[in-house]
Amino acid sequence: MEQGFAIWANPSSPHAGGRAAKAALEDARARVKAALGWTGELIFTSGASEALWIALNQSKAQRTIASAVEHDAVFRAAPDAAEFSDELALRAGDLLAVQHVNSETGTVNPVAQMAETVRPTGALMLSDCSQSAGKMALPDADMLVVSAHKFGGPIGIGALLVRDYAMLEPIGGHERGYRQGTENMPAALGMAAALEAGNWATTAEERATFAARFGESVLQMGEQADYIYALTHPTISAQALLIRLDAAGFAVSAGSACSSGTLKKSRVLDAFGVDDDTAARTIRVSMGWSTAPEELDAFAEAWEKLL
Secondary structure: OHHHHHOOOOOOOOOHHHHHHHHHHHHHHHHHHHHHOOOOEEEEEOOHHHHHHHHHHHEOOOEEEEOOOOOHHHHHHOOOOEEOOOOOOOOOOEEEEOOOEOOOOOEEOOHHHHHHHHHHHOOEEEEEOOOOOOOOOOOOOOEEEEEHHHHOOOOOOEEEEEOOHHHEOOOOOEHHHOEOOOOOHHHHHHHHHHHHHOOOOOOHHHHHHHHHOOHHHEEOOOOEOOOEEEEEOOOOOHHHHHHHHHHOOOOOEOOOHHHOOOOOOOHHHHHOOOOHHHHOOEEEEEOOOOOOHHHHHHHHHHHHHHO
């Protein structure tokens, strides 16, 4: 990012400074695509929420359908989205939104397998990969959403990966005319660097050992990512758990981080079929690239004391 700030000029300007900034931006674009293994197009955005808005509002789809466990940003961007169900018949002109890894439970949705079923219908598939990009292979969908700060990059930068620009209506402005606002070239360089570094302070084995220590406290609704867990306490409410764990130096949340301050039941847990009593005693525990093994041990010991 320091390199980007040192050469910054508006990447859309035709003068020499602008051309140098444009070259750096395109270098970052190519590096992000290569690190993610994406061969389609990439639109830099201010984060996942904007990428979702572009995908859901500028796509040429006639009907938007979303799974019940999507992030709130999906329903804010597409408030009239129909809820996906097995009975719903997909057709050409539909856009189906199914996240890759759930942000509250760590559940891995079978997006790649669903895409194989969806594609013959002529419908398009959008997958929010904010919680999986930089951590696992991305699914083969038509549009993918990623957020840099989820894998150690800077805040305020993300991307919409789109297989073909023809899936979107241009609105003018920057990013080939598909996004308004001057491109954040320094953050794009930071995003590329974070993806290329890709270093976790913990190993997969250490994360698996950590999860095993919680036994039946882990709510598991299918295939599970090894860095996000929904933990249920047998007696203590989620709000009381947040207070006690915060006092002990641990940052956890109830529901998504965006709605953790509310006292209402998590919409996601409700959609997963978790009963009200269990949901009221459930917190979200997630680790990042910099979370150290000793921090995992300390949290597990703190949880055992709460039991």
